[in-house]
Amino acid sequence: MLSRVTIAVDAMSGDVGPAACVPGALAVLDAEPGVELLLVGQPELIETELAGLGAAQRARVRIVAASQVVGMDERPRDVIRRKKDSSLRRALDLVANGDAGACVSSGNTGALMATAHFVLGMVEGIERPAIVAEIPADGGQTFMLDVGANPSATPDQLFQFAVMGAVVATDTGGRPRPRVGLLNVGAEDIKGHELVRAAHARLRASRLEYVGYVEGNDTFTGAVDVVVTDGFTGNVALKTMEGLARMIGGAVRSEFTATPWRKLGAMAASPALAALRQRLDPRRHNGASMVGLAGVVIKSHGSADATAFGHAVRLAVVEARNDMPAQISAELRAQAG
Amino acid sequence: MLSRVTIAVDAMSGDVGPAACVPGALAVLDAEPGVELLLVGQPELIETELAGLGAAQRARVRIVAASQVVGMDERPRDVIRRKKDSSLRRALDLVANGDAGACVSSGNTGALMATAHFVLGMVEGIERPAIVAEIPADGGQTFMLDVGANPSATPDQLFQFAVMGAVVATDTGGRPRPRVGLLNVGAEDIKGHELVRAAHARLRASRLEYVGYVEGNDTFTGAVDVVVTDGFTGNVALKTMEGLARMIGGAVRSEFTATPWRKLGAMAASPALAALRQRLDPRRHNGASMVGLAGVVIKSHGSADATAFGHAVRLAVVEARNDMPAQISAELRAQAG
Numbered sequence: 001m002l003s004r005v006t007i008a009v010d011a012m013s014g015d016v017g018p019a020a021c022v023p024g025a026l027a028v029l030d031a032e033p034g035v036e037l038l039l040v041g042q043p044e045l046i047e048t049e050l051a052g053l054g055a056a057q058r059a060r061v062r063i064v065a066a067s068q069v070v071g072m073d074e075r076p077r078d079v080i081r082r083k084k085d086s087s088l089r090r091a092l093d094l095v096a097n098g099d100a101g102a103c104v105s106s107g108n109t110g111a112l113m114a115t116a117h118f119v120l121g122m123v124e125g126i127e128r129p130a131i132v133a134e135i136p137a138d139g140g141q142t143f144m145l146d147v148g149a150n151p152s153a154t155p156d157q158l159f160q161f162a163v164m165g166a167v168v169a170t171d172t173g174g175r176p177r178p179r180v181g182l183l184n185v186g187a188e189d190i191k192g193h194e195l196v197r198a199a200h201a202r203l204r205a206s207r208l209e210y211v212g213y214v215e216g217n218d219t220f221t222g223a224v225d226v227v228v229t230d231g232f233t234g235n236v237a238l239k240t241m242e243g244l245a246r247m248i249g250g251a252v253r254s255e256f257t258a259t260p261w262r263k264l265g266a267m268a269a270s271p272a273l274a275a276l277r278q279r280l281d282p283r284r285h286n287g288a289s290m291v292g293l294a295g296v297v298i299k300s301h302g303s304a305d306a307t308a309f310g311h312a313v314r315l316a317v318v319e320a321r322n323d324m325p326a327q328i329s330a331e332l333r334a335q336a337g
Numbered sequence: 338m339l340s341r342v343t344i345a346v347d348a349m350s351g352d353v354g355p356a357a358c359v360p361g362a363l364a365v366l367d368a369e370p371g372v373e374l375l376l377v378g379q380p381e382l383i384e385t386e387l388a389g390l391g392a393a394q395r396a397r398v399r400i401v402a403a404s405q406v407v408g409m410d411e412r413p414r415d416v417i418r419r420k421k422d423s424s425l426r427r428a429l430d431l432v433a434n435g436d437a438g439a440c441v442s443s444g445n446t447g448a449l450m451a452t453a454h455f456v457l458g459m460v461e462g463i464e465r466p467a468i469v470a471e472i473p474a475d476g477g478q479t480f481m482l483d484v485g486a487n488p489s490a491t492p493d494q495l496f497q498f499a500v501m502g503a504v505v506a507t508d509t510g511g512r513p514r515p516r517v518g519l520l521n522v523g524a525e526d527i528k529g530h531e532l533v534r535a536a537h538a539r540l541r542a543s544r545l546e547y548v549g550y551v552e553g554n555d556t557f558t559g560a561v562d563v564v565v566t567d568g569f570t571g572n573v574a575l576k577t578m579e580g581l582a583r584m585i586g587g588a589v590r591s592e593f594t595a596t597p598w599r600k601l602g603a604m605a606a607s608p609a610l611a612a613l614r615q616r617l618d619p620r621r622h623n624g625a626s627m628v629g630l631a632g633v634v635i636k637s638h639g640s641a642d643a644t645a646f647g648h649a650v651r652l653a654v655v656e657a658r659n660d661m662p663a664q665i666s667a668e669l670r671a672q673a674g
Contacts, residue, residue, distance in 0.1 A: 109523075138584060148522055151530050183486055185572040186446075193569065215574045217580030226637050229573075232530065235522040235572050237577045239553025244578050247475060247557040248585055248617065255613045256606070268605030269593070276592045280585065 005035045005101045005320045007313060008094040011041035012069045012087040014106025015303050018042075021106065022049035024309025030056050032317055038100055040064045041087040052269045066090040070107050072302060076114030080189045081082070081268060088112060092119045095295040101320030102296035102310050106304050112297065113149055113290060120295040123325050129292035130161050130231070131299065133238050139222040142168075143169050143178075146231035147238045147288065153230040155199040158182070160332075162208055164291040165226035167331050172289075172315060172324040175225045181214030183229035183237075203228075207335055216263050245282065287312030291328065296320050341371045342657045344650060349406045349424040350667050351443025352640050355379075358443065359386035359506040363647025367393050369654055375437055377401045378424040402538035403427040407444050409639060413451030416488035429456040438657030441624075441649050443641050449634065450486055450627060455643060457632040460662050461562040462669045465490070466629035467498050467568070468507050468636065470575050471622045476559040480515075483568035484575045484625065489672045490567040492535040495519070497669075499545055500561035501628040504668050508659040509626075509652060512562045518551030520566035520574075540565075544672055582619065624649030626656060628665065633657050 007028075011021045018041060025037050026049075039046045043063050050061065058213050068086035070079050083089055088107050094100040096119045105112050109131070117129060130146035146153065153161065162180045169178035182203060185194050196213075202208040211224055216237060219227050229237070256266040256273070266273065278284075282301075286308035290297040296319045300312035344365075348358045355378060362374050363386075376383045380400050387395065405423035407416050420426055425444050431437040433456045441450050445467075454466060467483035482502045483490065490498065499517045507513035519540060521533050535548075540547040548561055553574060556564050566574070591611070593603040603610065615621075619638075623645035627634040633656045637649035 001506045035536065095403045136584070139586070151522065183534045183573060185488065185569055186576070216578075217574030217583070219577065220580040220584040232522055233570055233573050236520060236553045236566075237573055239523070240577050241553075241581050243554030243557040244581055245585070246554070247473070248582070250475070251613060255616065258609070258612070262606075262609045265606035265609050269599075269602035269609075272595070272602050272606075275595070276588060279588055279592065288400045311604055 002268065003321060004036065005317055006036045006038060007316050007320065008040060008091040008100035008103045009313065010087045010091040010103065010105035010107055011039045011046050012066070014300065014309070016305065018045045019052070020304060022046055022308050024304070024306040025104070025313050026053065026057070026061070027306065027310040028313045028317065029060055035317055036060045036062070037051055037092055038062050038064050038091070038094055040091040040094070042067070045056050058255045064090060064094065070111050072108050074108060074111055076110045079108070079111040080115055080118050089115055089119070091117050092297070093280050095297070096120055102109050102298065102316035104298045104300060104309075104316045106300040106302050106309065107297060109148060112299055116290060116293050116295070116297045120293045120297070123292055123294055123328050123332070126160050126164070126292040126328065128157055129290055130164060132165060132289045133234070134287070135219055135241065136280070136285055137220045137222050141173060141221050141285065142222070142225060142227055144172060144227040144229070144234055144237065145291070146218060146229065147234035148231045149290070150231040152232065155195060155202045158199040158228055158230070159202045160204060160292070162203055162206070162210070162226065162228045163331050163335060164328050165228060167324065167327045168289055168291065169225040171324060171327060173225060177209050178225035179209050179211045180226040180228060181211050181218060181224035181232060182216065183227055184213040186215050242282070245280065283308035284311060287315040289315070289324070291324065292324050296324050304326050340658060341373065342654055343373045343375060343376045343436065344653050344657065345377060345428040345437035346650065347424045347428040347440065347442035347444055348376045348383050349403070350463060351637065351646070353642065354388050355382045357641060357643050357646050359383055361641070361643035362441070362650050363390065363394070363398070364643065364647040365650045365654065366397055369651070372654055373397045373399070375399050375401050375431055377384065377403050377428040377431070379404070389529050401427060401431065407448050409445050411445060411448055413447045416448040417452055418443070424450055426456070429453050429634070432634070433457055439635065439653035441635045441637060441640055441646070441653045442639050443637040443646065446485060446636060449636055453567045453627060453630050453632070453634045457630045457634070460629055460669070463497050463501070463629040463665065464494055464626055467501060469502060469626040469628055471624070472556055472570070472578065473617065473622055474557045475532050478510060479556050479559070479562060479564055480510060481556060481564040481566070481571055481574065482628065483566065484532070485568045485572035486627065487568040489569065492532060492539045495536040495565055495567070496539045496543060497629070499540055499543070499547070499563065499565045500668050501665050502565060503545055504661065504664045505626055505628065506562040507659060508564060508664060509655050514546050515562035516548045517545050517563040517565060518548050518555060518561035520564055520570060521550040521552065523552050533565055554557050579619070582617065620645035621648060624652040626652070628661065630660050633661050
């Protein structure tokens, strides 16, 4: 039987707030009998979203009051200093106190990362936290990090990212021996900054299953399980994917509705279109682990709806059960030993 | 009437060689009455591809013999030193001598760039050449540079990229006053390296229509005409787009052929699917300008077929007619004056 685990939910977070976070989190109760929820935020708003809940499930949910909300544009240092009773901060405090095994928030990435760093501290041996994105790929998914916690990274830090990415790929992606690639550019003559070359040497000397340099397109082919890069490059890659996917989605919609005949064609093709939509649904990949922290923190997309938020909560459950920070610590020791 | 212009074609280049480059280039003769072609490479192989050509068109085509071919994996410095009679080198020599107004090649990017730099030299005031990619966007296209000529760039060089991108957007994209954005990441706290911030200040002080920072997803929305970044980040973004587009294309194919009913649905939807395929066809955007050189050089994708290669040749015609290097020089003076 799976162990009990408590998830702290920043219920006020994201563009939608409790109306997405609460139903999204509640949906996990059915699928995960061992899970309990701490819903953090303004009690009356959260209570409204619990209206239809049966008694058995209601008993697995507790509301934790927090009077403040963190805005999407607030500066991290101001949040740490002035938003001590915010839902974001309280949810992280619950992890720090041991009352919860993980925290999930759709809030301001910079504020969440900085507050988590301040409240939880780091895994020993990891210098900087990183954000891991799960990217759909042929035959499964690829894990990319860092996608935005740090604008740059040293070779040692890139090695640490590789270790953390490998742990995530094993524990949430089910890869026993994840293959790790280092993101670089193709043209032989300009292959890499000095920094990338130094990281390449560091990774080659490690005990990881390091396959060498990969290019941007290799993220989608299943050639590797983990793609390592700095937070600037990774963030650009991730946002580029989001933008292109949205543009292609728009093109599909506009071509299939351009004329009445096209709309009829779309009806005939609707099973394939529905399957396609499901296969490429970004909500199925919502939830980015903030790794390297001495606690499990999952960042959900700011625009996440209930379905997407539920996926992020399920990821939090998996990482809390596996005690991801302890796994990272163990893997670092194994690499050094 | 449009002026006459001569295009030097590296006919041995790319995965396919003369069988793609020659028919691709010939297709331009019909559409562009003022164009003449110099097809550079092994005469017997090129001659074979000219078999069906009428006398009037044949008179506008000349074969220039070159005995060597540059491989996709050859090191740029070796190509410069040892491949002086290669089709790539001879095609660039024709531009340097004034026999051609532009060169088009599907060859090895690093070798083409380095040889072009060596043979043609630079526009005065431009420190480093850059590669410009044309990216499909809502309502047209966006021009991104650098997508791979230099692994890093100083703030001054990023400013020069912006000037060159604006010239390309005006001359080949028809934008009278192109809006320029600087690629950055979103989270407020880590907004940019120091280097990106310095480039931001440099661009703000310029006379360009600079709109500020943009993120990876803004490339596709038509919010800007030019996206400026270093060659490492730009190359990762471009390769990421290629990889994602290929994955989505594969998903469309597999969902529309999964069952006999789905295949019937695809037949009913075929007008929309065909329109979609055309709209997203990467061949329509083939051809990357190598700007900053004192001559027009267009890099075609290594895997370009005749249709794609023809697009690159048409781009060469436009840039040769506009004398892009002179335009860049004039815009640099206007910025300084």
